[in-house]
């Protein structure tokens with residue numbers, strides 16, 4: 565890659581990228597303040613190329629929100645409801661089972677399931693939920709629950725340790741943890757945005773425990789609300805440090821905050837430039853996480869397509885039904901066909917590949933049954 569046309573102030577960072585060296589937090593801040601989008605694209609594309617060649621992956625998945633009833637009221641959340649609220653919902657296990665059975669007909673390889681911190685659903689309900697989905701297809705990956713849900717289940721519902729809760733859920737079929745709930749790790753931001761939610765240390769501890777058990781998860785960042793750029797970089801630093809320790813994160817998924825129907829409706833949404841800059845900086849800074857996702861549900865498909873030139877190598881999935889961002893005002897479609905995803909990737913000059921929940925490539929239906937098991941911690945290649 566020819567970096568000779570890059571602005572002078574980015575040359576030291578370009579040298580590090582060229583030599584595959586780690587950039588510092590000061591470098592990341594410089595990138596987040598850089599107005600030269602072309603230069604950011606060149607640098608982030610170099611890292612993407614080193615890690616993933618010209619491939620862009622996607623997954624056939626089905627989102628399910630089992631309930632939006634929640635005991636917390638995070639400021640940025642338009643999804644949660646109290647039990648008596650008119651927009652509160654709670655799906656029966658039969659309904660969830662039917663939705664997953666339908667989606668399996670379309671070839672999904674993953675069900676992605678999160679909900680609020682429900683005050684009354686009991687342990688038997690959660691165990692039965694995971695067990696019934698697992699029984700539908702032993703190959704299907706059940707990717708479920710955020711770190712805060714796991715803490716809620718451990719403390720109030722299962723009444724046991726985080727590890728024991730995770731063990732019990734894994735025993736009945738939990739395959740991977742979702743990365744949601746990380747928001748921005750800074751304590752002051754969390755206090756203002758989501759008081760009562762778990763701290764950064766608690767979020768990291770749930771993922772650390774899961775990784776130590778040999779599990780894999782994704783990690784996220786909800787940005788573009790009240791945080792400073794320094795706090796954004798600090799969030800990335802904490803993700804990178806845990807990944808150095810465990811190697812258990814498979815991919816990073818940053819989301820721009822969607823303010824429209826939240827109590828923070830006065831916040832100006834992150835612009836397209838801001839989103840591309842954040843993706844590119846994440847790609848360059850998180851040298852130990854192989855995959856970077858453009859979450860088309862929040863950013864829209866056209867911008868997600870442009871993001872393929874800013875370090876992104878994954879377009880997430882078909883999703884089929886999304887509630888969290890749409891209840892906050894997103895007006896993007898709720899599902900995508902494989903044809904559309906592949907067209908968008910090809911049009912951007914990249915090669916589409918279907919992946920599983922661990923970013924392993926699936927090129928045919930029979931591949932799915934023959935994929936090698938998820939590598940254990942010591943042998944993880946894509947750390």
Ligand code: SF4
Nearest residue numbers: 634636638641644680
């Ligand atoms: S973000 Fe999660 S924990 Fe916070 S109110 Fe919404 S559903 Fe509840």
